[in-house]
Amino acid sequence: MTISPFRSGLALGVATLVVATAAFAATTTDIDQLRQRFTVSKLDVWKGDVVRFVNHDEVRHNVHIIDDRDEHRDVGFQDPGQTLNVTFDKFGTFIVRCEIHQKMKMKIVVH
Amino acid sequence: MPQDTLQTPGPSRIASAIRIAACISVAAAGLSHPANAVPAFAQQTGQPCAACHVGAFGPQLKPYGRDFKLRGYTAKDPAVAWRPPIAATVQTSFTHTKADQPGGAARWFAPNNNVALDQASLYYAGRMAPNLGAFIQVTYDGVGRVMHLDNADVRYAREFQIFDEDTDGFDLSAVGGITANNSPTVSDLWNSTPVWGFPFNKSRLAPGPVASALIEGQLGQRVAGTGGYALFNDWVYTEFQLYRGLGRDVLNGTGIVPVSGAPRIEGLVPYWRVAVQHDWDHHSFEFGTYGMHAELYPNGDRSAGTTDSYTDAALDANYQYIVNPDSVTSDMLSAHATWINEQQNLNASRTIAASNGHNTLNSFRADVSYSFAATVTPSIQYFRTGGTADANFYGTPNGSPNSAGFIGEIAYVPFGKPDSLIQWGNIRFALQYVAYTEFNGANRGASNNDALYLSVWFATHF
Numbered sequence: 200m201t202i203s204p205f206r207s208g209l210a211l212g213v214a215t216l217v218v219a220t221a222a223f224a225a226t227t228t229d230i231d232q233l234r235q236r237f238t239v240s241k242l243d244v245w246k247g248d249v250v251r252f253v254n255h256d257e258v259r260h261n262v263h264i265i266d267d268r269d270e271h272r273d274v275g276f277q278d279p280g281q282t283l284n285v286t287f288d289k290f291g292t293f294i295v296r297c298e299i300h301q302k303m304k305m306k307i308v309v310h
Numbered sequence: 311m312p313q314d315t316l317q318t319p320g321p322s323r324i325a326s327a328i329r330i331a332a333c334i335s336v337a338a339a340g341l342s343h344p345a346n347a348v349p350a351f352a353q354q355t356g357q358p359c360a361a362c363h364v365g366a367f368g369p370q371l372k373p374y375g376r377d378f379k380l381r382g383y384t385a386k387d388p389a390v391a392w393r394p395p396i397a398a399t400v401q402t403s404f405t406h407t408k409a410d411q412p413g414g415a416a417r418w419f420a421p422n423n424n425v426a427l428d429q430a431s432l433y434y435a436g437r438m439a440p441n442l443g444a445f446i447q448v449t450y451d452g453v454g455r456v457m458h459l460d461n462a463d464v465r466y467a468r469e470f471q472i473f474d475e476d477t478d479g480f481d482l483s484a485v486g487g488i489t490a491n492n493s494p495t496v497s498d499l500w501n502s503t504p505v506w507g508f509p510f511n512k513s514r515l516a517p518g519p520v521a522s523a524l525i526e527g528q529l530g531q532r533v534a535g536t537g538g539y540a541l542f543n544d545w546v547y548t549e550f551q552l553y554r555g556l557g558r559d560v561l562n563g564t565g566i567v568p569v570s571g572a573p574r575i576e577g578l579v580p581y582w583r584v585a586v587q588h589d590w591d592h593h594s595f596e597f598g599t600y601g602m603h604a605e606l607y608p609n610g611d612r613s614a615g616t617t618d619s620y621t622d623a624a625l626d627a628n629y630q631y632i633v634n635p636d637s638v639t640s641d642m643l644s645a646h647a648t649w650i651n652e653q654q655n656l657n658a659s660r661t662i663a664a665s666n667g668h669n670t671l672n673s674f675r676a677d678v679s680y681s682f683a684a685t686v687t688p689s690i691q692y693f694r695t696g697g698t699a700d701a702n703f704y705g706t707p708n709g710s711p712n713s714a715g716f717i718g719e720i721a722y723v724p725f726g727k728p729d730s731l732i733q734w735g736n737i738r739f740a741l742q743y744v745a746y747t748e749f750n751g752a753n754r755g756a757s758n759n760d761a762l763y764l765s766v767w768f769a770t771h772f
Contacts, residue, residue, distance in 0.1 A: 234635045235374055257638050257728050259356050261388055276389045279728070299355050301385050302377045 227251050227284070230305070232260045232277075237295070237305040244287055246309050252283045260303070265294040273298070348435040348445070349735060349771035350395035351378065352726075356387035359726030359736050360638045364630075364679065365687035366726030367738040367767070369506045370644060372630070373589045376499040380485055380541055382467035383436055383443030395436025396772045401428040403765040405513040409758035415515040416453055424515045427452030428765070431460060441468045441487070453514040458565030459531060461505065463491040470540075486540025493530035494553065494581045497539065500596050502626035502646035505530065508677040508691050509717055509742060516761030520750050521695055521704055521711030523652040523673045525602055525622040531566045532556055533579060541587075547598070549583035576605040576617050585626075592635055596628040607658060614661035624650040639684040639727050647676035656703065663702050671697035671711060684727055691717040699751070710751025718743050735770035 227249040231238040235256060244250065254260045254277040262274040262283055276299075277283050287293065287309045297303035348368060352359055355378070360366040362375030371379065378385050386392075403426050410421035419426070431449040438444055447460035467487030475481040495503040504526040522528065537551025555575025562569055585598025601624055605617040626648040634640035652671040659665040677691035694714040701709030719742040726736040742763040749756035 255636070257636075258358070258361055259387060259389075263388070273388050276387065299357065299385055299387050300374060300377075301381050302374075 225249060225286075229253055231255055232297070232303070235297075235300045236303055239305060241306045241308070243308050243310060246290055247286065247288055248309075250285050250287060250307065252277065252285065254279055254281050254283075259299060261298045263296045263298045265296070267291045267293075348397045348399075348433055349769050350397035350433060350435040351383065352733075353393065353397075353771045354386050354390065354395055354436045356390050358638065358728050358730065358733070359723075360684040360728070363726070364642055364644050364684075365681045365721055365738075366639070366684040366723045367721070367736060367769075369510055370501045370508075370679075371499065371506075372632075372642070373594050379499055380467065382441060382465035382487055383445060384441060384467065386437055394772075395434060397433040397435055397769065398431065398772070399433070399767065399769045400430045401511060401765060401767045402426065403428050403513060403515075403763060405515040405764075406762040407516050407758075408760040411517065418455065419453070419515055426515055428511070428514060429453075442466050454567070456565050456567060458567075459492070461491075461493055461496050461530070463489060463496050465489045465497075482543060484540045484542045486538065488536065488538055489549075489551065490534070490536040491551075492532075492534050492556075493527070494525055494533070494535075494551075494579070494602050495600065496530070497549065497551070498583065498600070499547070500585070500587075500598075500626065500628045500646070501644075502596075502628050502648045503600060503624075504648075507648070507675065508646065508679070508689060509719060511740070511765055511767060512717075512742065512744070513761050513763040513765075516744065516763065517749070517759040519695060519711075519713035520706060521671060521697070521713070523622050523650045523671055523695075524604055524606075524620045525600075525624065525650060525652075526673060529553070529555075529575070529579070529604065531564065532561065532572070533575065535579070535581065537581070539583070545586060545588055547583070547585040547587055547596075549581075551581045553579040553581060553602075555579075571609050573606040573608055573618075574610040574612075576607060579604045587628075592632050594628070594630040594632070596626075598626055600624050600626065608656075608662060611658070611662055614658040616657045616661070618658045619655040621653045622650055624648055641683060642681045643678070644681070645676070645678040647674075649674045652697075659703060665703035666698060666700045669698040669700050669703065671695065677717075685724065686720065686722055688720045689718070693717065704750075706750040706752075708751045712748050712751050713746065713756075714748045715744060715746035715756075718745075735768065737769070738765075738767040740765045740767070 225247045229251050231253050233255040252262050257279050259276055259278050261276040264272045274285050275283055290309050293307045295305050364370040364372055405424050407422055414421055415424050429449050429451055431447050434446045444464040446462045449460040450457045465487055470484045473480055473482040489497045491497050493505055495505045501507055533553040533555055535551045535553030539549035541547045558569050579602055581602040583600040585596050587596035601622045603621045605619050608618055629645045631643040632640050650673040654669040656665050660667045673695045675693045679687050679689035681687040696712040699709035704711045721738055721740040723738045725732045744761045746756040746759050749759045
């Protein structure tokens with residue numbers, strides 16, 4: 200069986216659209232704060248994605264972000280049970296920390 | 311709590327004074343410990359006492375408390391407005407000894423059944439700048455009735471990324487910095503070493519053994535030193551410091567007494583610390599070594615033209631089991647042990663007081679506690695000090711420095727938890743019993759030195 204150039208082009212276009220949609224639609228990823236640690240040490244996201252930090256501990260946590268240029272930004276704090284959404288709308292590598300529990304540290308790479 | 315007297319045994323001409331000191335002493339200096347429940351830390355971090363401390367009261371540290379100290383007391387809650395990190399503690403107590411102490415348990419005190427204001431302390435405890443913090447304690451000693459500078463530890467700390475996994479293929483990082491302090495082991499992160507070891511408070515109106523190793527607090531507040539420390543990859547901890555003895559004027563100015571007749575420190579005192587440690591899930595462990603070397607003129611007497619030389623080398627271990635790591639008020643098992651070997655080359659004391667030329671002293675301590683819901687914490691410790699007999703050096707009846715026994719304690723801390731009604735302060739009630747099986751070389755009558763100690767320890771911030 201032969202596939203016409205038209206059908207091949209159509210299939211390629213649909214595939215590209217699917218991939219592009221997946222790439223550009225903002226998604227939300229949960230990061231748990233548990234036992235005074237982030238549950239993952241490194242996360243890859245797409246530009247525009249949202250990372251939701253979920254405090255499962257009995258104590259307050261804070262989200263503090265340091266970018267490639269060593270610029271610091273305090274995003275806020277969460278009391279026990281609270282969540283905090285952070286949108287990563289710039290490319291680069293970001294270090295996320297808790298200023299209260301300085302051992303809590305993870306890396307987020309935005310593609 | 312600093313010692314009132316430097317307990318390094320001296321030549322025979324002051325042996326009687328040592329004997330008296332031993333009788334009235336509240337415990338050897340190495341057995342005394344500082345108050346260290348510091349609500350200023352809780353205020354700065356927004357965390358309850360139980361986040362840092364076993365039993366919701368200092369000074370016994372949990373993993374987060376060790377990390378807080380490692381990083382120079384600088385962690386803070388950005389949502390909490392900065393205030394000067396000032397805190398205060400007050401300790402009061404009742405002491406009953408099995409036998410009366412003729413002449414009084416101490417100056418101003420009765421032979422037995424004494425109520426005392428043990429001490430009242432004021433602290434600067436917390437962050438001074440982004441990487442700089444301090445723990446500085448000033449204490450009114452209610453037994454010796456003197457105000458003095460107590461433990462002090464000023465730190466600069468930061469993280470170092472030495473190799474990065476993304477660029478170098480493997481990760482090597484460190485948290486470390488510089489400490490300036492006034493007592494060997496005050497900078498340590500674990501509660502197996504002398505300054506912060508169990509018992510965390512004890513009676514100063516009960517008899518105490520005459521002999522203890524130099525590193526067991528005898529140089530506390532009489533030296534000043536600085537050095538570096540680092541924890542690599544959260545596994546290997548190293549620390550090295552150099553201390554120097556403080557001059558007479560400084561000791562007088564900071565209230566550290568006595569000055570006259572106390573040993574004088576010659577030259578520099580190196581202190582080292584190496585440990586392997588890690589925390590994971592329910593467990594936390596540490597195994598390490600520490601020690602120091604010091605040259606002393608006994609009782610400040612330079613007439614021999616030489617010094618006594620002390621080398622202390624110690625092993626220590628810690629283990630903690632957190633039943634529910636998700637909860638800061640979880641039940642928790644804690645165990646600590648240390649063994650200290652001291653080699654004494656007594657060139658000066660031999661000339662001045664006909665002591666032995668060389669003595670060995672060993673000190674061993676092991677304790678275990680179980681904290682129920684960070685509220686009720688029973689503990690027990692076995693301790694033993696033993697070594698070469700030297701009547702002219704130790705001044706004990708048979709010359710033996712040997713003492714051994716047990717300490718049992720139960721502590722109750724109603725506050726310091728996330729849901730506590732009171733967040734501005736905390737209080738600790740403790741009932742402690744010290745039982746001797748051997749005391750200053752004698753088994754017979756050792757139990758006459760047994761002591762019951764009921765203490766109330768209050769802490770608040772401003």
